[in-house]
Structures are given as C-alpha cells and as structure tokens.
Amino acid sequence: MNTRFRIVGGARLQGEVKVSGAKNSALKLMAAALLATGKTTIRNVPEIADIAIMAELLTRLGCTVIRGDEWVTIDVPEVPGHRADYDLVRKMRASINVLGPLVARIGQAEVALPGGDAIGSRGLDFHIKGLESLGAQAHNEHGYVIASAPNGLIGAEITLDFPSVGATENILTAAVLAKGITTIDNAAREPDLVDLGEFLISMGAKIEGLGTPKLIIHGVAALHPTDHTTIADRIVAGTWAFAAVMTSGDITIHGARPQDLELPLEKLASAGAIITATDDGIRVRMDGRPQSIDVSTLPYPGFPTDLQPMVISLNAIANGDAIVTENVFEGRFMFVNELIRLGAQISVDGHHASIRGIPQLSGAPVAATDIRAGAGLVLAGLVSEGITLVEDAFHVDRGYPNFVEQLQALGADVSREASE
Ligand code: UD1
Numbered sequence: 093m094n095t096r097f098r099i100v101g102g103a104r105l106q107g108e109v110k111v112s113g114a115k116n117s118a119l120k121l122m123a124a125a126l127l128a129t130g131k132t133t134i135r136n137v138p139e140i141a142d143i144a145i146m147a148e149l150l151t152r153l154g155c156t157v158i159r160g161d162e163w164v165t166i167d168v169p170e171v172p173g174h175r176a177d178y179d180l181v182r183k184m185r186a187s188i189n190v191l192g193p194l195v196a197r198i199g200q201a202e203v204a205l206p207g208g209d210a211i212g213s214r215g216l217d218f219h220i221k222g223l224e225s226l227g228a229q230a231h232n233e234h235g236y237v238i239a240s241a242p243n244g245l246i247g248a249e250i251t252l253d254f255p256s257v258g259a260t261e262n263i264l265t266a267a268v269l270a271k272g273i274t275t276i277d278n279a280a281r282e283p284d285l286v287d288l289g290e291f292l293i294s295m296g297a298k299i300e301g302l303g304t305p306k307l308i309i310h311g312v313a314a315l316h317p318t319d320h321t322t323i324a325d326r327i328v329a330g331t332w333a334f335a336a337v338m339t340s341g342d343i344t345i346h347g348a349r350p351q352d353l354e355l356p357l358e359k360l361a362s363a364g365a366i367i368t369a370t371d372d373g374i375r376v377r378m379d380g381r382p383q384s385i386d387v388s389t390l391p392y393p394g395f396p397t398d399l400q401p402m403v404i405s406l407n408a409i410a411n412g413d414a415i416v417t418e419n420v421f422e423g424r425f426m427f428v429n430e431l432i433r434l435g436a437q438i439s440v441d442g443h444h445a446s447i448r449g450i451p452q453l454s455g456a457p458v459a460a461t462d463i464r465a466g467a468g469l470v471l472a473g474l475v476s477e478g479i480t481l482v483e484d485a486f487h488v489d490r491g492y493p494n495f496v497e498q499l500q501a502l503g504a505d506v507s508r509e510a511s512e
Contacts, residue, residue: 093510097482097496099473100505101455105341107502111329111348111373112138112162112493113322116186116257117284121291121322122146123189124265125166126153127197128295130317135163137322139493141486145184149176153190168317171198178204178235184490185258191219191239192262195228196269200240205232214421218252218259225250226263226270247272247311255280255305255391261288268297270311279307282392283352287323294318326352327398328492329373331467333357334402335502336376337365338409338475343502348373355395359385359403363410384412384449389420397421401468404428408436409475410449418443427465430458434476455480463491470495474504483511 113136123146125132137143139162147157147164153174156167174194181187181204194201205216216237220230225248228241247270252259260280265288267274279285281303289302295318298310329348336343337360350357350369357367357374363382368375384407389397397420407414408431418424425440432438434453439446455478460466466488473480482488485508488495499506 095485095508096511097470097473097485097488098507098509099455099470099476099480099482101453101474101476101478101480103339103474103504105335105339105343105474105499105502105504108344108346109332109498109502110346111324111332112136114138114284114287114325115140115142115491117287118143118322119146119186120189120261120284120288121320122150122164122166123186124193124288124291125317126150126155126168126172126190126193127265127269127292128315128317129168129170131165131167132317133163133165133319135319135321137162137164138325140490142184142186142490145180146186149180149187149190152177174198174200174202176201176203181206185214188216188219188258189261189265191237192223192264192266195223195239195241196245196266199242199244202236202238204236218254218256219262222250222252222259222263223266226266226274245270247274247309249275249277251277252279254278257282257285260285260307264289264299264307264309265292267309267311268292268299268315272311274309274311276307276309277305279305280391281305283323283326283349291318291320294320324349327396327464329353330356330396330399331402331471331492333360333365333367333374333376334399334406335471335474337363337378337382338406338471340378340380341502342375342377344370344373344375346373350374355393356399359387359395363406381451382406382410384410384414384447386415388417391420397424398464400424401427401465402471404431404438404445404447405468405472407447407449408438408472409451409453412449414447414449416445416447418445427461427468430461430465430469431472433458434472434480436472452477454478457481457483459483460485460487463487467492470506
C-alpha cells in the first residue's frame with residue numbers, strides 16, 4: 093500500500109533522537125561478506141527496506157541470511173551464485189556492489205545495469221574500467237554487465253576520473269583478493285568507505301590509506317568471515333541537525349559523529365545554530381530564523397550531496413539569499429519544483445539554484461522523488477503553514493527508519509496515511 097506523510101507545520105522540534113547504522117555502509121558490508129566462505133555478522137544494521145532487498149539478493153546467490161534486531165548474519169557458501177537480477181538492481185542500486193566481490197571470489201559475475209534514476213544518470217564506467225585494469229573482461233549484454241576473470245585478478249595502478257563512492261568500493265572489494273599490489277588514486281574518502289575498509293581488514297585484507305585519496309591494497313589469497321558494527325548514519329544525523337535549525341528547535345542527536353559532518357555543522361553554525369558535543373553525539377539548538385547559507389556539494393570531505401535538499405529547504409525559509417551548487421548528481425534539483433509548490437522562491441540555472449528566503453512556506457500536496465528529496469520536503473512541511481502531504485513516502489522509508497515515530501517524539505504533528 094502506498095502511503096504519504098501528513099504534516100501540520102509549526103512545531104518547534106525538541107528532544108532526543110538516536111541515529112541508526114548507516115544505510116550506505118551496511119548494504120556494502122553485506123555485499124562484501126561474499127568475499128569469505130562462512131558466517132559473517134553485521135551489527136547496527138538499520139531497519140529499512142533496502143536491507144531486505146540486499147538480503148534477498150544474497151539469498152538468491154546461495155547465502156543463508158538471518159536478520160534479527162538491527163543485526164544480520166550471512167552464511168556464504170563455498171561457491172556462491174553469480175547473477176544479480178534486474179528486478180532487485182532496479183529497486184536498489186547498491187546491488188551492484190556484489191560485482192567486485194563476485195569477480196574476485198569466483199571469477200564471474202552477471203549484474204543487471206541499474207539505469208538512471210531520479211537524481212540523474214549514474215554510470216558504471218569507472219567500476220568496469222577498474223575491474224578491467226585488474227585483468228577482468230567485461231561487456232554489456234541484454235542489460236547486464238557480464239564480467240569474468242577465470243585466472244584470477246592481478247593488482248594494478250588505477251586512477252579514477254572522479255572519486256566515485258561505488259566505483260572505489262567495487263574496485264577495493266575486488267583488489268583485496270587480487271595477486272599483488274593495487275593502488276587506487278583519487279579514491280573516495282567517505283566515512284562509509286572507511287567503514288568498508290575496516291570491515292575488509294577485519295576479514296584479513298591488507299589495506300593502507302583509508303580515508304585518504306590513495307588506497308594501497310596488498311592482495312591476499314583468502315579472507316575469513318568477521319563480526320563488525322556499522323558506523324552511524326551521517327546523513328540521517330545531518331537531517332536531524334537541519335530539522336533542529338529549521339524549526340528553531342533543540343535536538344540532542346545520540347550516535348551522531350561530528351567528525352563525519354564537519355562541513356555541514358560549520359554551515360549550520362554560520363546559519364546561527366549552537367552546536368555542542370555530547371557524550372555520544374551532538375546537540376543542535378537554534379533561536380529564531382536561520383541566516384541563509386551558500387553551499388557547493390562535493391565528494392567527502394566536501395558538503396554531501398545527500399544533504400543538499402535539506403540545505404535548499406533551509407534556505408527557502410532563511411533570512412537572505414543563497415546559492416546552492418550541485419556538483420555530484422546533475423538531476424538532483426528535480427525536487428525543487430515540489431518546494432516551489434510550497435511557495436519557495438527558487439530558480440535553477442544548470443547546476444546552481446538561487447534561493448530567496450521567505451519567513452514561512454505554505455502547506456500543499458507534494459511528492460517525494462528520492463530518499464533525500466523526500467526528507468527535505470518533510471522538513472519543509474514542518475515549517476509550512478497548514479497541512480503538507482508528502483506522497484510516495486516509501487522513498488523516505490528507504491533511508492530513515494521510524495521517521496514518523498521519531499518526528500512525533502520530537503513534538504512534530506506528523507502522521508502516515510494511505511495515499512488516495
Ligand atoms: C553513493 C551513495 C549516494 C551518494 C553518492 C555520493 C550509496 C548507495 N549511494 O552513490 O547516496 O549521494 O555516493 O556521495 O552509497 N559516476 C560515473 N561513472 C561511474 C560511477 C559514478 O560517471 O562509473 C558519476 C555518477 O553519475 C555521479 C558521480 O559519479 O555523477 C558520483 O557517483 P558515486 O560517487 O559513484 O555515487 P554512488 O556510489 O552511486
């Protein structure tokens with residue numbers, strides 16, 4: 093059943109929330125479990141639909157997957173299957189993360205091409221080129237990438253044209269079992285990728301340079317299963333920080349790692365927020381209306397593209413004008429038209445959005461187009477006069493476990509209802 097969020101704007105969000113494990117880490121750890129025969133356990137796994145999709149994909153590959161309360165065990169057979177079907181890959185792009193592990197482990201993989209989505213076209217060229225550099229052969233056939241390396245992979249020097257998160261992950265999870273040394277220059281440095289690297293090291297991989305633009309991987313003959321706890325979700329934590337500032341609220345965010353959110357927190361401070369470290373997270377307080385903030389999204393440690401919709405929503409009600417530049421995904425301004433339905437004054441020119449802040453938005457029905465755009469629209473609904481309906485809530489559910497319950501606990505007038 094398709095559902096929507098019903099938000100009555102005006103509440104000042106106050107109280108405490110707990111951030112769960114990072115979706116974009118847990119999914120990649122699950123795929124990387126394929127690298128070792130036996131039972132791997134991953135903890136602090138968020139309760140979201142994408143985890144079930146990855147579990148289904150791994151089950152189809154012959155693994156036995158058991159899920160408990162925020163944990164999952166994956167029992168990997170000696171020879172897993174090699175095909176990731178389109179019906180799963182189209183639902184969740186992170187499915188392509190099985191490509192590197194399968195080619196490294198069993199010398200073959202057939203993974204459906206994910207195609208574009210609501211935030212833009214998303215190529216696989218860096219993933220494929222990287223695997224080819226390691227000695228794999230790859231071609232596209234009937235909508236699938238067919239990759240093989242019957243004689244195993246061989247370490248190579250690889251330079252990425254752009255520090256793609258997904259490509260770095262697929263190359264890293266292949267190189268750990270390649271013969272010899274692989275270097276990845278211009279590698280992604282996202283905290284989720286560091287988490288994946290530490291997971292691989294706990295399986296016996298030899299990796300240097302995690303969190304820097306140059307990864308050095310010494311291939312090993314085999315890896316062993318592990319037990320690992322996923323890092324906290326920095327995008328969910330960041331979303332709560334924006335919610336506090338936009339609603340002139342006061343939220344203590346348990347589990348938030350300020351070191352993963354340096355730039356977003358700096359920007360929120362310049363908007364007027366008071367941010368303090370707590371024992372296990374951060375507290376974000378705001379008095380009055382935020383000042384506008386100019387932001388350019390960039391790969392980590394730049395400002396995360398996944399928090400760009402929240403920045404646009406904040407600027408829509410801020411004091412002043414702002415320019416937000418999107419440098420990572422070309423289609424990510426699509427949701428701006430929905431914000432304009434709430435009265436936001438925004439014009440888009442290429443990858444720049446100019447926003448003129450107004451004191452209050454005006455509630456209306458809008459639709460979520462992807463996870464983060466949906467969350468940005470919910471935040472906008474919280475600061476709109478009257479009722480905002482955010483259709484297609486399933487997008488938001490993919491990234492925010494118990495979103496409605498958490499918003500309610502902070503005092504928001506939010507509920508979920510069936511779409512008409
Ligand atoms: C991941 C995150 C996503 C986040 C993004 C950037 C997951 C499941 N998703 O996506 O939430 O917004 O990182 O932080 O972890 N590109 C190519 N060719 C390639 C690979 C990428 O042209 O082979 C381009 C993409 O089209 C995009 C840019 O590189 O414009 C960045 O993509 P990438 O870093 O790979 O993002 P994802 O891993 O897909």
